[in-house]
Amino acid sequence: MGFIEILLVLVIVTDLALLGASRINSCIRFAAAQGILLGVLTLVSGAEGHTLRGIALAIVSAGVKGVLFPALMTRAIREARVRREIEPVVGYTTSVLVGVASLAVSLWISSRLPLVRPAASTLVVPTAFTTILVGLFLILSRKKALNQVTGYLVLENGIYSFGVALVEAPFLVELGVLLDVFVAVFVMGITIFHINRTFDRIDTDLLSSLKD
């Protein structure tokens, strides 16, 4: 039970907290906490941790995901005067159970996944998988655009933790994904304002009324 495991367990706990949280603000806070946790993880995991590049990566990713994005999103909430409740498609209780189930599935998958290089901890791959699944689930099951952005963020966190633990040059992967998410956040930010101005709400469901 090393430091890495504790970090990974905390990441899983934030996943579950994200699924159970009913306020957008707390959702954003959990996603931010997750980003910072992963930054610390980069430092302690053997692969990249002790090079200058690794330290830079850790600081940048923690800064962007733990501070910048949350700040942007909190601002968006304030500006758009969004209602704070999430209004999920799938209830919170069910969501948490889905989270636990996806952890079980991830553990099963990772136990049969052939790895090129042994990971820093047996927990890394399951955690990464769980985080990816939870991110996907958040995107699918939440109505508000902002929550979907959080979902993307969590998804990205999952991919990132995969990269840190396994890939030789996580920097490239990370940079690419980060860029995508960055674009996503901005596009969403702009869309939120527009949906909000048009409909007074930010439910993406309302977009379907635009067809034809």
Place this chain on the structure above:
Amino acid sequence: MEQVLLGLAALVLSGLAALVLQRAAKLAALVATGGAVLGSAIALVPVLRALTGGEAPSLHAAWSVPYGSLSLELDALSALFAGIVLVLSPLAWIQGVGRLVALEGKRSLGPPLFFQNLLAASMVLVVIARNGVLFLLAWEVMFTASFFLVTFHDDDESVRDAGWTYLVATHLGTAFLFGLFVLLGAGSQSFDFDRLAAAPHTPVATGLAFVFALVGFGTKAGFVPLHSWLPGAYPAAPHHVTAVLSGAMSKMGIYGIARFLTLLGPPPAWWGWVLVGVGLTSGLFGIISALAQKDLKRFLGFSSIENVGVVALGLGVGVIGQATGHPVVAVMGHGGALLHVINHAMMKGLLFLSAGSIADATGTREMEKQGGLLKRMPRTGSAFLVGAVAISALPPLNGFASELLIYLGAAREATLGSTSTAVHGLAVIGALALMGGLAAAAFTRVSGAILLGEPRTDAVGRASEPSLLAGAPIFVLAAACLALGLGAQVVLEAIAPALSLVRASLGFATGPLAYVVVASCALLLLVALLATLRLALLSGRRVEAAGTWDCGYVRPTARIQYTASSFAQPLVELFSGALRTRRSTVLPAGIFPKEASHATETPDALTEEVYRPVFTAIRSALVRLHGLQGGRLQVYVLYIALTLLFLLIFQL
């Protein structure tokens, strides 16, 4: 064996006599019920002997029917189930006498009296039959007798509907049983069970046979998703008949599965997974649906589905124990399952019989209309409470002992087994825990709604105790619940031969039960002590009567009480995903609102979502064939001629 057959003959002959004597209703009822008691008593002697380790009597005779033979055997497993039938059915018939005689002049009473006895006899024949053809014959007789009892009140349209559903569902199930015997007997000349067992089978064939058995027998037992006939048929039947349908007849399905599991040698592990899957869905779906019901008997019917689910969980644990080479787990799983079969027969019999008395006394099965009956019917009400505590699996009554055994088996899987075995055990533990909590919620709800508080209608307020004859069977069953709880260890040791497993492992199962008995006795002793203490403290002090604390409200009425629906609402809401509750609401409107109402109804979700659409589709497809049925004789003759011609050409 001859003695068993003698008992059965007494049952059937007294039934026939009742049919002849039906003009004199009281005499017919006396003859039939007396015959049932006598016949059951005669047959019970060898049954108990076989159960407690005596030799298994058997009988073989040739029979002219192809693949058939008159093979009978009374081994411990058969004896266990026969014992349930022979104890429960006479008690139920005794309770029913008054109910039937009250209908004198309105209905002919011969048929129900005859079919009651025939039902009991055929169930015993089912469990002692050792030939496929004989078994199916008994199975069909059992169905026919129960069908005519279910549709006894056939002037009611809902009863007719329930009857048809029962007919269709049962025959779909029986078709699988035909398939089962054909599959197993394909190579041999006879459907005798020992031949079926001895014939070589490929794993694929046994696997398919297992699925056929599960579907065929599961329909009778009421496993989800094969239960759709049950919520209709149970309320439709006369109250005392329902007690037997739930307590004994649904157990015939369990018997079939248990017999099948012993037939083909050690079962593979995946059977255990399937059984646990079935048990989990039946258990959870049953109890969640029960929570939303308002008809007392429909509620108890759904609770029966939950309990066969518990039995399936036990069998699943047992099978995994056998398959993974853990005899202790096998003994605990199978032992718990069989013990639960006995326990459930007693407590569900008790609940249905007392619910029947309550429905007779109040004229309604609707729990929202009842209330305060414990004051008006103290004996029946207390007996119902005993059943409610027992079926919620609370110590010191019997439900706890059997569930504890299943828990223990599952906990052993979870602690000692490999990862997959552990997951299996944990699924059982989680399911049982959730079902336990929900069952407690369901049974406090129904007890509170019908027995406690104030009566919600005048008719209920005037209810009174039934006659001693109708009351006696209920007390016998209530006493049985307590006895089976405190004597669980003894009962398990007695039914051990029925397990046909490693006896050395039995100690692991009886050991904890002995401790539970100690704890139960301690509990009862403490209750007595504290009651005495309370009496001693209160003696000489002022004990007054007053109104319930009403929060300062001046004119409380019985209608402000929390109803059964409001009690269950949070849980129903929580599980709304699995239920199809229909709501109709009229909101209060205006400054001086006059009318407002809210009504909910929860039909069986699976019937609504799956069966109804499917059968509607089949019906609309078959309607096109109406043209073939023109009604003219010539056309029919033509059909026959064409068929014959076709067969002739086919043979050439």
Place this chain on the structure above:
Amino acid sequence: MSPATLIPPILALVLAPFLLAIVNRTKAAFAGRRGQPWLQQYYDLAKLLRKGAVYSRTTTWVFRAGPIVSLAAVLVATAIVPLGGARAPLSFEGDIVLLAYLLGVVRFFTVLAALDTGSPFEGMGASREVQFSALAEPALLLGLAALARLTGKLSLSEIVATISGDPRATWFAEGPALVFVVVALAIVFLAENARIPVDDPNTHLELTMIHEVMVLDHGGVDLAFIEYGAALKLWVLGSIVVGLVLPVRTGAVLVDALVTVLGLGALAVATGAVESSMARLRLLRVPQLLVGAGAFSALALIFILMPR
């Protein structure tokens, strides 16, 4: 059964009401008050035992039996729980199930007694009680199953003794799993004992209460039974939690027991602190908390069963 095994139940019977005093004093300290005397709970019980009784005309024997059966069931339950390394007198394979179902007996009869009054408030409380406990039950039993898997033992005394006897093999090797179990059991502890954030023992509005509203109509001796039973229940569930987080075993039974008692005191302080620092959850959120507890138990199991 050696005489030493009688130490845990005796300590429970004597000291259980004191836990409530600690909770109350902690809350008073947070609020800047001095709080009630340390022995107030005992004075209350003594006072209640001296009183007569008033019964509602609606009630039947169920109402009178409720407190008696509930207290009897808790008393049997106290014989099952160990105090750290000090074993309980009633200990056998599967006693964890008996413990859970004895608490079920308590609940069943409390709920029935509440419904017996015909009061809509008490019905409301009963309805909430059965809902929450149905959800707490899987969390409790799955949490205990996780411990059973971890230690390979099936009786509570042995489970706790194994964990406290060899913390290196349990806490160090299976830290995350144990943390999850403790969190789950702590939530069950708060929920089953009607504490914040699930229920507020000090609330004064019938509509918002759960446990307190169910016992509105009880008084005198009956109420004394109920209060004492509640204190014992707090002790029973608390000593399981403390037995896990305080893996101390000196070998001397009395010392072990006393250490756990001190731990229980600390747990009571923590309960008081939780109660002073957070509000009660909305009723609709409570099921989520309890399912969350179940999820934590499941997480613990997943970690324990994880292939490695």
